[in-house]
Amino acid sequence: MERRSFLKQAGAGLAAGAAAAPALAADLPTIKWRLASGFPKTVDAIFGAGETVAKRVAAATGGKFQISLFAAGEIVPTPGVLDAVKDGTVELGHAASYWYIGKDPALAFDTAIPFGLNSRQQNAWLMSGGGLELLREFFKEYNIHNIPCGNTGTQMGGWFRKEIKSLDDLKGLKFRIGGFAGQVLARLGVVPQQIPPADIYPSLEKGTIDAAEWVAPYDDLKLGFSKVAKYYYYPGFWEGGAQLSLYVNAKKFAELPKEYQAILEDACAFANAEMQARYDARNPHALKQLIAAGTQLRPFPSDMMAAAYKVTHELYEETAAKNPKFKKIYDHWKKFRDEQLQWFAVAENRFDNFMQATRHGGGAKGK
Numbered sequence: 001m002e003r004r005s006f007l008k009q010a011g012a013g014l015a016a017g018a019a020a021a022p023a024l025a026a027d028l029p030t031i032k033w034r035l036a037s038g039f040p041k042t043v044d045a046i047f048g049a050g051e052t053v054a055k056r057v058a059a060a061t062g063g064k065f066q067i068s069l070f071a072a073g074e075i076v077p078t079p080g081v082l083d084a085v086k087d088g089t090v091e092l093g094h095a096a097s098y099w100y101i102g103k104d105p106a107l108a109f110d111t112a113i114p115f116g117l118n119s120r121q122q123n124a125w126l127m128s129g130g131g132l133e134l135l136r137e138f139f140k141e142y143n144i145h146n147i148p149c150g151n152t153g154t155q156m157g158g159w160f161r162k163e164i165k166s167l168d169d170l171k172g173l174k175f176r177i178g179g180f181a182g183q184v185l186a187r188l189g190v191v192p193q194q195i196p197p198a199d200i201y202p203s204l205e206k207g208t209i210d211a212a213e214w215v216a217p218y219d220d221l222k223l224g225f226s227k228v229a230k231y232y233y234y235p236g237f238w239e240g241g242a243q244l245s246l247y248v249n250a251k252k253f254a255e256l257p258k259e260y261q262a263i264l265e266d267a268c269a270f271a272n273a274e275m276q277a278r279y280d281a282r283n284p285h286a287l288k289q290l291i292a293a294g295t296q297l298r299p300f301p302s303d304m305m306a307a308a309y310k311v312t313h314e315l316y317e318e319t320a321a322k323n324p325k326f327k328k329i330y331d332h333w334k335k336f337r338d339e340q341l342q343w344f345a346v347a348e349n350r351f352d353n354f355m356q357a358t359r360h361g362g363g364a365k366g367k
Contacts, residue, residue, distance in 0.1 A: 028257055032066045035246075036076035036084055038095035040197055043219050045278040047071065049150040049244060049271040050094045056267035057260075065260050067092065078196055085247040086143045093247040094149060098179035105180065105319050106326040109333055110135050110146060112242040113180045114312045116333075119151040119241030119276055121340045126243075129336050134329050145253040149268040150244035150275035155236035156220065157300055158213030159204065159229035167303045176200055176212035180315070181238030187311040188304070197223075204228040215242075216279055217286035226295045233298050237308065244275070 035054065039047045054067040070076070076084040081093040082100050097110035109131075117125060125131035126148055139146045158177070164170065171189035175182075182192030193209050203209045205228040212229070213236060214220055226232070246268050253261065291297060316334075320327035 028061065028064055028259060030064045030066075031256070031260070032068070033091040033252075034075065035067050035069045035092035035094060036074075036081050036090045037069060038072050038078040038081045038093065038099065040073075041071045042222065043197065043215070045218060045275055045282070046150060046152070046215070046244060048278070049275050050246075052271040052274055053094075053149065053246065053264070053267045056270060057263055060263045060267070061260065065263065072197075082142065082144070082247060085249050088143075088249050088251070091249050091252045094244060095247065096179075096242065096244055097146075101179060104325065105323060106138055106329050108180050109329050110139075110243065110245055111179065112239045113316075114184050114238040115309055116240050117337055117340065119153045119243075121337070121344075122151060122241040122243050123148070123272070124340070125333065125336050130332065131336070134332060138325060138329065140250065143250045145248040145250045147246040147248065147265055147268040148243055148272050149246035150272055152215050152239070152242045152244075153276055153279050155215050155239040155242055156213065156217065157233035157236045158211055159220070159225040160211040160231040160233060161204070161207070161229050162210065163231055163296075163298065164233065164301060164304065166301050167307050170304065173211060174209045176203065176209050177238070179238065180312075183315060184238065184308055184312045187315070188307055201225065201228060216283050217290055218279060218282040221286045221290055226290050226293060230294070231296045231298055232290065233300050235300070237300070237305065243272075 035050055037047055037050045039050075041047050050069045054069050057065050057067055072078045076090060076093070078095070079099065081095040082097070082103075084090050085093040098108040098112065100107050112122070116122075126135070132148070135146060158175070162169070164173075167188065170185065172191060173189070174191045174193055175185060176193045176195045177185060177190075178192075178194055182190075182194075186192055193203075193212075195203055195209065195212070197214065200209075200212045200214065201224055204212055204225065212225065214223065214225070220226070220232075246264075248264070253264075256264070287297075316330060320330050
C-alpha cells in the first residue's frame with residue numbers, strides 16, 4: 001500500500017511538473033537579438049557555431065528567445081564586431097579576440113598566443129583554471145560578457161609560394177597573419193599583412209603577398225589556396241588552440257532572465273565542443289585530398305621554430321613590463337601552461353607518440 005501510495009503521489013508530481021513547465025515558459029519574455037559574426041558563411045565550421053547557438057537557444061526556449069545571425073560584412077564588418085557589441089549596435093558578436101590587440105594586447109589571451117595552450121588546455125584554463133574569471137574582469141571595460149564559443153585546435157602554418165628552408169628565407173616575406181604572431185614574425189624579418197578572408201586568395205594569386213595562413217585543411221581546401229601556393233607548412237605555432245568567443249553586450253546580458261542566461265551559456269558550451277569535433281573529423285580527409293592534388297606538405301625548419309620561440313618570450317616580457325593588465329593575465333596563464341606541459345608529457349604525449357610510432361611500424365620499439 002505504501003509503495004502504491006508513493007507511486008501515485010510521484011505520478012501526480014510529474015504531471016504537475018509537466019503542467020508547470022509551459023506556465024513557466026509563458027512567464028518569460030519574447031526576445032529577438034542580432035548576432036554579428038566576424039566570419040563568412042564559406043567557413044562553415046566556424047560560422048556554424050553561431051548557427052548552433054541560435055538554434056539551440058530557440059529550441060530550449062520554445063522560440064521565445066530568437067537570435068538572427070549575420071555573416072561578416074552584412075551588418076558589421078569583421079574589424080568592427082567587438083565595438084558593435086560594446087556600443088550596443090548589436091547584442092551579440094562572434095569573433096576571434098586577437099583580431100583586436102591594437103586596443104590591448106591582453107585580448108589575445110581570449111583566442112591564442114604563440115607557443116601557448118592547445119585546445120584542451122585552453123578549455124581547462126578557462127573552465128576550471130581561473131582563466132575565464134580573469135578575462136571577464138578584463139572584458140568589463142569593453143561592456144562585454146565573453147563566452148567561449150568554439151575552438152579550431154592547432155592550426156596549420158599556412159600556404160607559401162616558395163619553400164622556407166631556413167630562417168633566412170623569412171627575410172622580407174609578405175605574410176598574411178594576425179594577432180601576436182605578426183609581431184613575433186616581424187622580429188624575424190617577415191612583413192605581416194592584415195588581409196580579410198575574402199581577399200586572401202586573390203592576394204596570393206597576384207603575388208601581392210608571398211604567404212598566408214587561415215585555419216586548417218578543411219577550410220583551406222574549400223578556399224582553394226592550393227591553386228595559388230604550392231607549399232603547406234605546419235604547425236601554426238601561434239595558434240595551438242585557437243578559441244572563438246561569443247561577445248554579449250554586458251548590459252543586455254544582465255537584463256536577461258536567469259533562465260535565458262543559462263541557456264545561452266549552455267548553447268555556447270555545445271558549440272565550443274562541436275566546432276573542435278567538426279575540424280577533427282574533417283581535416284584528415286581534406287589533407288589527403290590536398291596532397292593527392294599536388295600540395296607539398298612541409299614542417300617549419302627547426303631553426304625558425306627555435307628563433308620564433310625565443311623572440312616570442314622576449315615580446316611577452318616586454319609587453320608585461322609595460323602593460324599591467326597584460327601582466328596580470330600573463331603571469332597566471334604562464335604558470336598554468338607550464339604545469340600543463342609537465343602533465344601532458346607524462347601521459348598524453350607518451351601515448352600519442354607511441355601511437356604515431358605504431359602507425360609507422362615502430363610500435364614494438366617504442367614500448
